[in-house]
Amino acid sequence: MGNSRFLGEYGDSEDQNGVSFALSSLVGSFWNRKWRQLKMGVTRKGAGGGGGRAWYQRKRVKGVIGLVGLYFLVNWFLLLRLHDLRGVTFHHQDRSFHNSSFTSVSVEGKWRKLTKGKRLQKGPYDRMLALAAHALAENKHEPKDLWQEPFVTASAWRPCSDQRNWVSSGGNNGYIMVTANGGMNQQRVAVCNAVVIARLLNSTLVIPTFMYSSVWKDVSQFRDIYQEEHFINYLIPDIRIVKELPEELRSLDLEAIGSIVTDADIRKESKPSFYVKNILSILPKNRVMHFIGFGTRLAFDPIPFQ
Structure with missing residues (x-):
């Protein structure tokens, strides 16, 4: 059997067992010899009656206690020696680990200084920080492809909002109205999609409205969350935006003329070609199209660059 991982080169567990066995044998032989002597003494003093028996009982109790x-003294000695040997074995491991753990301790100390007096919240950031400290402690370098996009399709995206080389849409085909449903994020997506549809159909966008939801219980409208004037002015190079319909169109019965479009009429993440084929064909005639709900009803691809 090989060396124990706890004792290493400083000792062997079998040696300790051998010492224990030798001591036990020595104690056993001593006790047997004492037992025979006591028994012979009792036999000789048998005529003495009760006094000899009482003396034998006292000797027996003292012998058992001794x-x-x-037994406990020998075991205590062996355990103490085993503990000392384990301490010597792991001493060199502690010295080798000291250098690698120094970096981790320094990172942790800096983090404590930065967050002193602040209440830390457990979350992804804390887990990432712990992983970073662990990697530094082990002197691991970051992979070369850490910041590379793993998906080829996603890597093809390039920023283009500051590269406008097209003329503004005149909005001559009619007006687009949107009543967005859902929470704030769904409403934000609906507003972005409305801007794209207005540009795609060469139409004028009316400032979107938000549908009241019994779940969110929020009565806020566009003007309560966003800056209307900034929204209108910023998108002037792209589309035409108005705050409300012209007065001559407000009295139209949109449902009667077929200008109401709900989520049941549009499949989720429909392609731009759907709007060109189905909405653009009736928008110039009705002059107004009202999208109700409009939750993720426009696909991201393939959208024309302009």
């Missing part, structure tokens, strides 16, 4: 005490 034997138990000796």
Whole structure:
């Protein structure tokens, strides 16, 4: 059997067992010899009656107490020696680990200084920080492809909002109205899609309205969340935006003329070709199209660059 991982080169567990066995044998032989002597003494003093028996009982109790005490003393000695040897074995491991853990301790110390007096919240950031500290402690370098986009399609995206080389849409085909449903994020997506549809159909966008939801219980409208004037002015190079319909169109019965479009009429993430084929064909005639709900009803691809 090989060396124990706890004792290493400083000792072997079998040696300790051998010492324990030798001591036990020595104690056993001593006790047997004492037992025979006591038995012979009792036999000789048998005529003495009760006094000899009482003396034998006292000797027996003392012998048992001494034997138990000796047993615990030997075990205590062996355990103490084993503990000292384990301490010597792991001493060199502690010294080798000290250098690698120094970096981790320094990172942790800096983090404590930065966050002193602040209440830390457990979350992804804390887990990432712990992983970073662990990597520094092990002197691991970051992979070369860490910041590379793993998906080829996603890597093809390029910023283009500051590269406008097209003329503004005149909005001559009619007006687009949107009543967005859902929470704030769904409403934000609906507003972005409305801007794209207005540009795609060469139409004028009316400032979107938000549908009241019994779940969110929020009565806020576009003007309560966003800056209307900034929204209108910023998108002037792209589309035409108005705050409300012209007065001559407000009295139209949109449902009667077929200008109401709900989510049931449009499949989720429909392609731009759907709007060109189905909406653009009736928008110039009705002059107004009202999209109700409009939750993720426009696909991201393939959208024309302009």
